[in-house]
Amino acid sequence: MRIEGSVVLVTGANRGIGRALLTGFLERGAARVYAAVRRPAELERLAAEEPGRVIPLALDLMDPETVTAAAEAAPDVTVLVNNAATHGVGHLLDMDFGLVEQVLSTNVLGTLRVMRAFAPVVEANGGGAVVNVISVGAFGGTPALGGYPASKAALLSMTQAVRQDLAPRGISVHAVFPGPVDTAMMDYVIGHEPTFGDFPRATPDEVARATLDGLQAGEQDIFPDPFALEIQAEWLADPKALAERIAGIT
Numbered sequence: 001m002r003i004e005g006s007v008v009l010v011t012g013a014n015r016g017i018g019r020a021l022l023t024g025f026l027e028r029g030a031a032r033v034y035a036a037v038r039r040p041a042e043l044e045r046l047a048a049e050e051p052g053r054v055i056p057l058a059l060d061l062m063d064p065e066t067v068t069a070a071a072e073a074a075p076d077v078t079v080l081v082n083n084a085a086t087h088g089v090g091h092l093l094d095m096d097f098g099l100v101e102q103v104l105s106t107n108v109l110g111t112l113r114v115m116r117a118f119a120p121v122v123e124a125n126g127g128g129a130v131v132n133v134i135s136v137g138a139f140g141g142t143p144a145l146g147g148y149p150a151s152k153a154a155l156l157s158m159t160q161a162v163r164q165d166l167a168p169r170g171i172s173v174h175a176v177f178p179g180p181v182d183t184a185m186m187d188y189v190i191g192h193e194p195t196f197g198d199f200p201r202a203t204p205d206e207v208a209r210a211t212l213d214g215l216q217a218g219e220q221d222i223f224p225d226p227f228a229l230e231i232q233a234e235w236l237a238d239p240k241a242l243a244e245r246i247a248g249i250t
């Protein structure tokens with residue numbers, strides 16, 4: 001997959017891994033990057049520093065109108081990066097049900113909404129790629145992380161399904177499985193479940209670099225940090241044992 005000259009849209013590009021991906025695409029010669037975020041005004045300064053190359057766009061995964069409007073405002077996209085996601089800690093059987101619904105709706109249905117809106121755009125531009133940022137958490141249900149692991153397992157399944165449907169339309173679909181990464185999301189998790197602080201954390205830049213390396217190499221499944229690579233080896237060797245290990249974290 002060629003990044004140079006591509007036109008990319010990254011959801012959640014204002015911070016964390018999404019911001020590092022935005023920077024990485026620019027460094028590798030993308031023609032422009034649409035930063036699809038809930039508050040585009042926050043990115044005006046960055047857009048002014050990269051005139052014509054960073055275009056802030058309003059997009060809320062939970063607001064279908066913003067997704068449709070974004071697809072109309074960005075008709076030249078060739079690479080869609082579904083990075084935005086939300087989280088909420090607690091145990092599924094007794095936590096606030098609304099929080100479980102929010103995480104599943106956002107990460108699963110919200111991401112699907114974006115894929116449905118942009119697949120025809122990428123196809124109309126001659127094909128390209130969809131990159132879904134999932135998580136190693138997709139390989140096992142960690143009890144203390146509420147609906148988050150289930151949302152990522154569902155996203156993995158959706159990624160595999162749309163990969164089949166999009167291949168004949170000239171669109172490759174890539175799954176990215178980061179381990180723990182130093183972002184606000186991980187700070188929140190550690191704040192509620194200190195056990196997660198025991199794991200090594202990758203930097204967003206490291207994850208972005210490895211993701212773009214994997215994309216350029218045409219890898220379908222990208223494990224972008226040392227912890228993720230360890231998980232990949234366990235997944236290939238014994239998926240049941242891995243699921244049990246992940247479930248046993250808390």
Ligand SMILES: NC(=O)c1ccc[n+]([C@@H]2O[C@H](COP(=O)([O-])OP(=O)(O)OC[C@H]3O[C@@H](n4cnc5c(N)ncnc54)[C@H](OP(=O)(O)O)[C@@H]3O)[C@@H](O)[C@H]2O)c1
Nearest residue numbers: 012016017038060061083084085135178180181183184185
């Ligand atoms: N950090 C980790 O350890 C880790 C590990 C594995 C996978 N991941 C995955 O990596 C991706 C990025 O996570 P991160 O760690 O960079 O998290 P983060 O710093 O918390 O950033 C999350 C991003 O998603 C956006 N977002 C949340 N809900 C949204 C919605 N309804 N509509 C549009 N945007 C929304 C946020 O926007 P606002 O600023 O508007 O809230 C923010 O830009 C996620 O898919 C996450 O699941 C993270």
